[in-house]
Amino acid sequence: MVQVLHRIGTRQALLGSLATLVVLGLLAWWLWPREEPPSGTIKLMTGADRGVYQQYGSQLKAAIAGDMPGLRVELEPSNGSQTNVHGVATGEADFAIAAADAVQTYIAEGRPGAEKLRGVARLYDDYVQLVVPADSTIQNVSELKGKRVAVGPEGSGVRLIAERLLEADGLDIDKDIDARPDTIGTSPDALRTGKIDAFFWSGGLPTRGLTNLAEKQKYKFRFVPIRGALVTKLHDQGGVFSYYRTSVMPADAYPTILTASVPTLTVANLLITREDLDPRLTEWLTRVVLKSRDKIGEDVHAAQVVDLRTAIYTDPLPLHKGAAAYYLSVKP
Secondary structure (H helix, E strand, C coil): CHHHHHHHHHHHHHHHHHHHHHHHHHHHHHHCCCCCCCCEEEEEECCCCCCHHHHHHHHHHHHHHHHCCCEEEEEECCCCHHHHHHHHHCCCCCEEEEEHHHHHHHHHCCCCCHHHEEEEEEEEEEEEEEEEECCCCCCCHHHHCCCEEECCCCCCHHHHHHHHHHHHCCCCCCCCCEEECCCCCCHHHHHHCCCCCEEEEEECCCCHHHHHHHHHCCCCEEECCCCHHHHHHHHCCCHHHHHCEEEEECHHHCCCCCCCCEEEEEEEEEEEEECCCCHHHHHHHHHHHHHCHHHHHCCCHHHHHCCHHHHCCCCCCCECHHHHHHHHHCCC
């Protein structure tokens, strides 16, 4: 009987000691100094009003505030990809969203600071959308000849793609069309009021400017197919053109407008930075991009495809060492 009581007492003592160790461990964990999140100020270049770049940038800023409350994010609207690449390369901005073809073009032309550019994450694909009134007779790119066409402002990614598509189908952007510099912020209204005959847009799906045109303004428009043969003609030129891929715009992207998918081309979007940006800051930012995908995706549907398995492919840019550190830390 004494031995039994002794064993019970010993067991209770051991359990008590274990409980004490657990409490002390938790207390030590609580009191142990944690890594402070980065602070300071960064500038993030986005895009035009009512475009997906601007929408994504606003949501990313909110996500950053949750994980890095001491980091002030200044959003800088812009004309788009070409402007953004130049801004990061020359130090006017710290981070930006830009299409891969615009990045490669900047590098191929040997422009200032091109060698300093680095990738953070591959985000989502841009879909080229050639928009005309529902009753327009335009059925392909070549039929834009002589028409008033919004191709985006100088420095935009959409202008870069529009110029190349027109050339591939035998048209000169400066001679064969009446090129207008409207953005996604102004093109839908210009089309609705008859000031233009068509406009190009390159962005994630769906784009708010087009959704508003269809659903709020009840304006009927359609998308001109950009067929595979034309995209292949571009892609086969190699170099900067190799970033264009044949694709289809699904009908559910604009359910009140589309009843079937539309052939088009896509190009990947990247979050970019510069080699000299703080690796620790870039690692934290990369984490936020991946961690906040679902939350951002509630507002920016294109962001729902951001994925750890594809985010690391930031071609034509090498990964920033901070971004690379994050991907290595979560590698299965």
